[in-house]
Amino acid sequence: xxxxxxxxxxQYLEWADEGFPGVxxxxxxxxxxxxxxxxxxSLWPGQRAGLLRAIxxxxxxxxxxxxxxxxxxxxxxxxxxxxxxxxxxxxxxRSFLVLSPNTIVRERLRGDFSGARVFHDFDLFPATHSHxxxxxxLHTLESGAALQGxxxxxxxxxxIQQLYGGAGNEKLAxxxxxxxDLAVFNDxxxxxxxxxYTDVLKALSGKQVxxxxxxxxxxxxxxxxPDSEMIYEYGIAQALDDGIVKSTVVYQPDIKSVELTxxxxxxxxxxxxxxxxxxxxxxxxxxxxxxxxxxxxxxxxLKIALARLEEQRKRAAGRYKPxxxxxxxxxxxxRATQKELESSFGVRAxxxxxxxxxxxxxxxxxxxxxxxxxxxxxxxxxxxxxxDVPEVGVIALLRKFSSRVYGQQVIGRGLRKVVRKPExxxxxxxxxxxxxxxxxxxxxxxxxxxxxxxxxxEFDLDEDLPEPVGxxxxxxxxxxxxxxxxxxxxxxxxxxxxxxLIDEVPDEDEARKDWPDVLASTVYANEVVEITDxxxxxxxxxxxxxxxxxxxxxxxxxDAEVVDPVEEAKLPPHEELLERLKEQIRALAGELLxxxxxxxxxxxxxxxxxxxxxxxxxxxxxxxxxxxxxHLLYAGERLHDVRAAFMGPxxxxxxxxxxxxxxx
Amino acid sequence: xxxxxxxxxxxAPKKSAYSFERWQFDWExxxxxxxxxxxxxxxxxxxxxxxxxxxxxxxxxxEYRPDFLVKLAxxxxxxxxVKGGHLKHMPDTKRKLEAGRRWCAERGIEFVLVTKE
Numbered sequence: 001x002x003x004x005x006x007x008x009x010x011q012y013l014e015w016a017d018e019g020f021p022g023v024x025x026x027x028x029x030x031x032x033x034x035x036x037x038x039x040x041x042s043l044w045p046g047q048r049a050g051l052l053r054a055i056x057x058x059x060x061x062x063x064x065x066x067x068x069x070x071x072x073x074x075x076x077x078x079x080x081x082x083x084x085x086x087x088x089x090x091x092x093x094r095s096f097l098v099l100s101p102n103t104i105v106r107e108r109l110r111g112d113f114s115g116a117r118v119f120h121d122f123d124l125f126p127a128t129h130s131h132x133x134x135x136x137x138l139h140t141l142e143s144g145a146a147l148q149g150x151x152x153x154x155x156x157x158x159x160i161q162q163l164y165g166g167a168g169n170e171k172l173a174x175x176x177x178x179x180x181d182l183a184v185f186n187d188x189x190x191x192x193x194x195x196x197y198t199d200v201l202k203a204l205s206g207k208q209v210x211x212x213x214x215x216x217x218x219x220x221x222x223x224x225x226p227d228s229e230m231i232y233e234y235g236i237a238q239a240l241d242d243g244i245v246k247s248t249v250v251y252q253p254d255i256k257s258v259e260l261t262x263x264x265x266x267x268x269x270x271x272x273x274x275x276x277x278x279x280x281x282x283x284x285x286x287x288x289x290x291x292x293x294x295x296x297x298x299x300x301x302l303k304i305a306l307a308r309l310e311e312q313r314k315r316a317a318g319r320y321k322p323x324x325x326x327x328x329x330x331x332x333x334x335r336a337t338q339k340e341l342e343s344s345f346g347v348r349a350x351x352x353x354x355x356x357x358x359x360x361x362x363x364x365x366x367x368x369x370x371x372x373x374x375x376x377x378x379x380x381x382x383x384x385x386x387x388d389v390p391e392v393g394v395i396a397l398l399r400k401f402s403s404r405v406y407g408q409q410v411i412g413r414g415l416r417k418v419v420r421k422p423e424x425x426x427x428x429x430x431x432x433x434x435x436x437x438x439x440x441x442x443x444x445x446x447x448x449x450x451x452x453x454x455x456x457x458e459f460d461l462d463e464d465l466p467e468p469v470g471x472x473x474x475x476x477x478x479x480x481x482x483x484x485x486x487x488x489x490x491x492x493x494x495x496x497x498x499x500x501l502i503d504e505v506p507d508e509d510e511a512r513k514d515w516p517d518v519l520a521s522t523v524y525a526n527e528v529v530e531i532t533d534x535x536x537x538x539x540x541x542x543x544x545x546x547x548x549x550x551x552x553x554x555x556x557x558x559d560a561e562v563v564d565p566v567e568e569a570k571l572p573p574h575e576e577l578l579e580r581l582k583e584q585i586r587a588l589a590g591e592l593l594x595x596x597x598x599x600x601x602x603x604x605x606x607x608x609x610x611x612x613x614x615x616x617x618x619x620x621x622x623x624x625x626x627x628x629x630x631h632l633l634y635a636g637e638r639l640h641d642v643r644a645a646f647m648g649p650x651x652x653x654x655x656x657x658x659x660x661x662x663x664x
Numbered sequence: 665x666x667x668x669x670x671x672x673x674x675x676a677p678k679k680s681a682y683s684f685e686r687w688q689f690d691w692e693x694x695x696x697x698x699x700x701x702x703x704x705x706x707x708x709x710x711x712x713x714x715x716x717x718x719x720x721x722x723x724x725x726x727e728y729r730p731d732f733l734v735k736l737a738x739x740x741x742x743x744x745x746v747k748g749g750h751l752k753h754m755p756d757t758k759r760k761l762e763a764g765r766r767w768c769a770e771r772g773i774e775f776v777l778v779t780k781e
Contacts, residue, residue: 018728019726019727019728019729028726474682474683474684474685474686474711475682475683476681476682476683477681477682477683478680478681478682479681480681480707481679481680481681481706481707481709481735482681482707483681483707483708483709483712483733483734483735483741484741485712485714485733485741485771485773486741486771486772486773487771488770488771
């Protein structure tokens, strides 16, 4: 998925460094609170950046449809919580719809939002504004839940299926008819490009102030992507450097000591890894009960995995309970694996497949609690998302991933750190097999791969731990180098006297009421413009001059005579050029507001003024749509001069302050 | 494929009181290295709590964090504000610099503007 933020990256970093010019005053207060370095629980670097980018995209760039690509374990719930707090406080949004693709994801979110937990845990409101928390109660959409609860709670959480069915769905109707302006959050948003999901989002879009999608895998196996703009990628590399996810260590046996083979219990046919069509299994073309891992290789893989589990227990040193997660071929294989774990190794294992009851799924979420008798979970591909048990310390693979997305999702189950301190060094042990051909995945997660591992091998507990990551806050190590700043003369007198400052600041950019006259009298010198980025067949460059008279020349005869007027038919369609120019003007309006320190909400007004100006100066004044294609191209090329005119003292501030001024 | 790092730290600086110093922009890292090498500089840090009040372009009260607090070998204390050429023309930049000079003058320390084109 393309990062839509790339063109703004530099501006954004400067904006963040300069203390967020152009945002709403209350946003500034909010940020001052949540970014306060002295707070007890500070946001991680990725969480801070995710929140700031969402705010920048919304308030400065005026974007409404956003996606954050955050690695599993990167802490996206806190980002969603912080965005809700900001929208409630600053933008007066009262209804927040949090949508999940399935029950496992929903239950995780329910845990995070019930009792406004995330707002308390991360201290998202200062004491002066903590009353907003009362507005952020949780209502969960599920069968049997009264619609009334939806009206009384600020946050409505539900599986997307609860809103399926169009106008006939009474829950969707209630959202549309009874709730005010909405912010919509799609968690695990790679699920959104499904027709029914899209229909719901389309119905909601009329009421939505902001849509914020979150996912660790925006690129799906089928190549579709969510219909939102990706503004942030917080990937595994940065998360490892920041010390907030486990580093992966892969253990592979020698291909001769463990021959990974599978048998069809019905026919007795035996095959190797390469002979199975894994895609066909995952999309249901081959029955999930067809292949079962042979006992001998399975037992070897499990031995290696259980030795790793033992090592993980020693690393945990009684502080938590490490869990083994086995990924089987199909349901029959999962059952056989469970039996093997329990009868041969005495390890209690829980099977979770598509057929599992809700109780079994809840049991899987609670597995790391001391009270749970289980130490292992065996699953097929269904525990790919939402099942977040940080204690998963070993993943054993009996099968090959049919797609890159599945591979990342499964490994993601084990990336969350148990002890969430950057200085705590944790690993995820993955038992793999060379024949499974997963090296692309190990490169992606920057794993360390150990080959020729024998079932009896034992490893040093420390040797594979990641490089230590320092604490997030620097420590004082050399007191001699502390620099004391003297108190102001006359001692610290408390309040700073701002009035003296106001008198002294240069006021050269005072808003001009006569901005329409200034703009009208602007004279643009004729300029020959060469347009080289137009990909027109048979044309290498076009020269245009200010009169609108058009010549074109081939690259090697730039000094030659006028050859021929440009044939409009050779240019891109008029409609496309018109859209392109509008988009350029929109971007210019945003940029001018940013440079001059105004909020993005003035963009519409500024856009209108610039459009009129461009029309009058370059397009003949009868409206952009009426201008010829070459004129549109020409105007686009002259926008840098327009920019200079609007950068003049008092112009942008004048338009913002006196929007109704007219040429005198 | 992996997004480039957008921030980083300078580990174990010789002339800072702290275990590491954080940077946001590459030019900040470059300037840190320059301070480390400058024989006239005794100590420096970006990890200070200084907030300089100023009035922005829209007449709102704001605060900004100046870049570097520096102590020279002579004992003189300075604030170094590093600005890229592109920022010099922003209206708020001028106001901030003005406020920075005032803030320093009140405390008898030097305000230094460092420009990197």
